[in-house]
Amino acid sequence: MxxxxxxxxxxxxxxxxxxxxxxxxxxxxxxxxxxxxxxxxxxxxxxxxxxxxxxxxxxxxxxxxxxxxxxxxxTCNKYPRVCRRKGSAGPDCCKKKCVNVERDRNNCGRCGKKCKYSKICCKGKCVNPLFNRKHCGGCNIECSKGSFCVYGMCGYA
CATH class of the missing domain: 1.20.1270 (Substrate Binding Domain Of Dnak; Chain:A; Domain 2)
Structure with missing residues (x-):
């Protein structure tokens, strides 16, 4: 032993x-x-x-x-091309980390802008997926005309 x-x-x-x-x-x-x-x-x-x-x-x-x-x-602050490699978290560099500012909740739209607890980052803006018609339940899920987004579902009745 x-x-x-x-x-x-x-x-x-x-x-x-x-x-x-x-x-x-x-x-x-x-x-x-x-x-x-x-x-x-x-x-x-x-x-x-x-x-x-x-x-x-x-x-x-x-x-x-x-x-x-x-x-x-x-690190991406010295070599920004690192973020464009395959398998990278995103093309943008924030605080020496590669991120996607279009979808990252901690860097939404720009470095350091955090989305609140109930919100997600879609196209660089913090949105509430429970009630947003253009992002109902997730990013880019749009409700049809006349229906509303309630609790993340289109036309909930």
Whole structure:
């Protein structure tokens, strides 16, 4: 039992030391290359460090999420193109985070504008989906002529 604990601790220590040394190396490299990066260079910074099939790559993927490696390296306030990549939360940058100001409740229409509790953000405006005819029950769900939006349903009777 003691041997297995020692072995596990040793594997974790090696993995962590490798991770810490690589993170420090990446940080110094990113500071040296702080000039404008092209889309290809940004993609290279976002590429995984190890092959997923290698033992260290597998251990790192299991023990440390990949996003923690990138945290702070490529922020949208320095590199706005990061927000336009596939899988990004949105094309706009607010407080070093990629958001969509058309739909984000905490940044509705502009950075820092929050929608109240019962409201949602549709097309950059805070609306109440329970009673709004153009956004009845959700964004862009419009009630037909003559019917009203009541409790998020068109023509509730």
């Amino acid at each position: 003691k041997l297995s604990k020692l072995l596990l601790f040793l594997v974790l220590a090696i993995t962590f030391s490798h991770y810490a040394s690589h993170a420090a190396e990446v940080e110094t490299n990113s500071k040296e290359n702080a000039t404008n990066l092209s889309d290809d260079e940004v993609s290279n910074h976002l590429a995984p460090i190890e092959d997923e099939d290698s033992p260290m790559g597998l251990a790192r993927r299991l023990l440390f999420p990949f996003q923690s490696l990138q945290k702070g390296l490529l």
